[in-house]
Structure formats: structure tokens, C-alpha cells
Amino acid sequence: MAPRQSTPGADLVCGEVRTCLLPARQALDIRSAAQLLALRADERVLLSERPGLYARSPDTLTGVDCPLPSATGARVRAVGTVAARAALTEGRLLQTSARFRVPASGPDQRRPWGEYLVRPGVVEPLGKLPHEAVARGVLDGGRHGDLDVGLIADGLLTRLLRHPLLDQRPPFRSRPTRLRWVALPAAPGDGPSLERFTLAEDELRTVRLRVPEGTDGAELAVLCDDLALHDWLLTTVVRMFDGIRLGQGAAEDAGAVVRTLRPAVDHLLHLWMPAARVAGGLAPLWDPLEERPGFTRQWQALVQRIRDQFTLHAIPSAHREVEPVP
Template sequence: MSHATTDRDPIPAVPDDGAQPLLGFGEVRTCLIQNLAGLSPSASVALMQLTPGSPVSKVDRPTRRVVSPEQVTGVDCRLHVAREGRGRAIGTVLSHAVVTNGRILQGTAHAALASATAKERREWRHYLRQPGVVEVLGSPKPHNVMDGYLTDASPARGLDLASISDRIIDEVQQSDRLDHTTALRTGTAVVRWAATLAQEAKPTVGIAKSDIPNFHVIRLNGSPEDLPMLIRFCEEFALHEWLLTTVQDVIVPRAEADIARDRDPLDSLLFALNELAPLWMPPTHLSPDMKALWEAMESRTHYSRLFERQVARIRDLRDQVKIRPPRRF
């Protein structure tokens, strides 16, 4: 039986020996749930009960958001370090799934990186005592570790958070609670992020250029205490980026092509207006820091203005379909 609690931030990662994390890494994947109808609140909670007996986080306003319990994955791998230096990553990664409004599914994996205080690998019980913390053996420079992670190829040559976020997406999509049919053919968007963590640092955000379709890179700064907020911000950014990309690059072009070929795109247009447009709810209500991050991002990207234009275009196409004369055979 599922257990719902109030909304909460991801578990903060604190190294067991008191060492402060230097970096935060994460990856978020966003897609439509493979279910023809939107999930009810109770069905969303049941779907997110990935760990029996562990609580599911749930909030109803301003949008309905249900978060699964954190899952722990052990890692022991070489780091992909840019330019110079070598490092080994040992510890645990946290991952969870998010369902928004019974329609959108996200899989997110994240970890805090801290310098190892021992020169040799410890027993696993040491790493299991600090979930979400990955210790770095060796002495690579933090900015080289960050650059190596953000530019790592697929499959990853270093810390592979992509596979972990993929796995939790697959676990949800394969559930027998779903009918495995989607209301709209869309892709999966990926956001890879890395944060530099330093005491008393103010949260900042920057979006790096990526030449890979549906792949976005974010660089952040903040204090170690800001890490749960930064994780949440990246999930919100990933959700809004997926909404904009789906409307701009999928729904509008397909509808325009269908109209040109005298096909009826009304179902997809109404899906966008009724199911997707209401989800555009920037996270400025969550905290002053979240509001500052979003406004800094908006000042460079104008995402909300772009989304509003695409929604207006969808309304125009809907009206065009409704008033056009019937086809003569």
C-alpha cells in the first residue's frame, strides 16, 4: 500500500567523515508516460512506489508532482577527467522518478563528489553510510573533473549517471500499471548538470551549448547546503525544456505538415493546449534562490516568451482547422 507525504527536496548528501563536497553531478531524463490517459493522483502515487514501505513525496499545487523514494546505486569507476589528472570515483548515487500531472515522467540521478580522506579504497559499508556521496581518489582538479563529466561521451567513460537515470525511467515505463500507449509520439530530453560547491557561494546558473539534439548542459554554483535546491531546479528546467521542445519541434511542425496534406491534426493540437500548456509553471514560487536562478536563465534564453509564442501558434492552427471547409471527394 502506497504512503504519501508532503513534497520534499532530494536528500542532502553529507560525507560521513565531515569532508565537504566539492562538486554536484546529475542527469535528468524527461518523457511522456506510456499511458494513453493521464494518471489519476492515486495511480501516480502507486506508480511511484518503487521501494515498498518507503514514503512517496506528493504535492498538488501549483502542479501535481509525485516523487518516488530515492534508490541507491553503488559506483566504482575511473573518472573522465578533462585535460590533465586522474581520479577514481567510489561511492553511491541517488536516483528517483518524478511524475508531473499524471503525464510527464522524469528519471533523475545525482551525487555529491568529495575528496577521499583515505588513500586506499574502503569497505563498502563506509560508502553505504553516506548515500549520494561519491569519494574521489587521486588529486584531479575539480574544474577538470567537472569538464570531463559534462563532455563525456555515451556510453560514458567515467561516472555514468545516464545509465542510472535511464534505468529508473525503464523501471517505471515497464510497470503493469500502464497500458504502454502514448497519446503523442515524442522524444526524450536529457539535461546533464554539474555544480561547483563552496561555502557561502551564491547560487548561479549558466547553460552551455550542446550540438546534440535534445541534450542540454547546465553549469551551476552554490554552497553544499544549496545542493538539494540545485537538484530540484535542474528537474524543473528539464521539465520546461521538454515542454518547449515538444511544442516547438514536434507538435507545431507536424500540425503544419498535416494541414498542408489535408490531414486533421486537431487531436495533437488539443493535447498541447489541454495537457501541456497548463504545465508551464516556472519554479519561482519555491524559494527566493530558485526564483533568482530562473530569472537569470530567462534573461538569456527568454524561454517563457518562446513558449507563449508557440502556444499562440497552436491556437491559430486549431482555429484554422476548425474553420476550413470540408474536404470534397
């Protein structure tokens, strides 16, 4: 057998994230979080208490041999492994994600499985990679039978949600979200950039990035987990205001407002920490989202609205409603 050539530079990195409220009445402490995320016996769960409680599972690998998604319909067969993992923030928000890296080109024939297993998270094409077509195909969702990292992330989430530690009694109702992302190579000499962040239908978000060659795929996954988490927070708190009748004045209306918004105060407001765990070289990718649409500005406005409502309804009604004197 001819000696194997060195792996070509990564041309494309792709992934998908699931974010949801942990279905448990009480947030898990750090030890319980480690128990929940112990996906492998041979590797420990990463635990951190600064700047907040955070736990991340080791990677698990799924072998794949199937076509890559392609916006042009080209059938590019790829073989390798997809890396998946889970994370729990403050014992309350659960995320699962799956990712893979695709080199710019691969061999014309399939290699033995052992050669793929020594490169976890790498999916190698047979021949050259049409990177733009595959990037658009991944973001569009691909066709039946194509490589679908969302299914892998969803399968891991389903497995964790059945864990006996969870009593299936979340403190409030919410919806999960999906964030699908691709990172294409930046031009030589350029730094990382966020080209597009899109809110699609059915709780789907898509992100298109440009990153310098050699950017670590695991660090990109942390960045996209962070984007997904903060988008979920914004989406969930915005929905809490849906249907609330503000300014009605009746005692029963005031009680309903407080009951609806109280979970945000108890469980969510302290979680807003953009880029807290993102690698320094990738942290600037948050800047476009802070400029437009303005993630933190919107969050601060929502927080202020919640505080104003609690303050208003804490004032006795006799002091709020003053009748004019004839």
C-alpha cells in the same frame, strides 16, 4: 583504526535527468502515480496536489567503485553511492534522475563499504579532486568505464516504463530528452548562478551551475528536473509545428492542423509553471533563461500560435475566404 575525520565540504555536485511522455492513454491519478513510483517498501512516495499533481519516489542507491570522468584524462578513482529517483508531473510527464556529490578530497585508501553507505549520494575520491577537469568530463560524457549517472537514470526509466499500469499507448508521439548538469562551488560570498545552458546533439542538454558551499544536492536535483521538464515542453511543442502546412485553406489541411496541435491543448499547455517547486534560494537560477533565450516568451508565443490556429479553423470557410466582387 584512526578516528575518521569530518567530511570535507562538497566541491562538486553532478547529475543527469531523463524526461519523457508517460506511455499511457490516460494520465495517471495520484494513487496510481504513487503505485508506479513505489520504489522502496520502507519509504513512502511524496505526493502533492498544489500547484498541480506531482509525485516523487524515494531515493534508491547504487554503489559505485570506478574512475570519475575527466576532461584531462586523469584517472581519479571514486567510491560511494549514487542516488536516483523518479517523478511524475500531472500524471503525464515522467522523469528519472541520478546524482552524486564529490568532496574536495578523500582518503588515500578505500574505506569499508559501511562507511560509504551511511552517506547516501556521496562519491568519495581517493586523494584530491581535480574539480574543473571532472566537471568538464561529466558534461562531455566521459569514457567507457567511467562513472556514468546517465546509465543509472536510464536504467530506472526502463524499469518504470515496463510497469503493468502503463498500457503503452501514449496520446501522441514525442521524443525523450536528457539533461546533464554539474554544480561547482561559487566564490565566497557569491550567490548561485547559471553559467551555461547548452542544447547539444541527440536530445542532450547540458547545464553548468555555481552554488554556495553547503547547497543541498537534493534541492539542486529538483531545480534541474524543473529545467529539464520545461525544456522538454518547449522542444515537444516546437516539433508539433514541424511539417504542418499552415495557410493552405483546404478543409483537409485544416483538419490536419487541428489534429496535430490538439494534444498540446489536451495534455501540455497547463504544465508550464517554472520554478513552482524549486527552493527559494535556487529560484533565481531561472532568471538567465527567462532573459535569454527567453523560455517563457517562446512558450507564450507558441501558445498564442496554437490558439490562433484553433480560432482560425473554427471560423466557417465561407467567412474566411471572401471572393472580390467584379
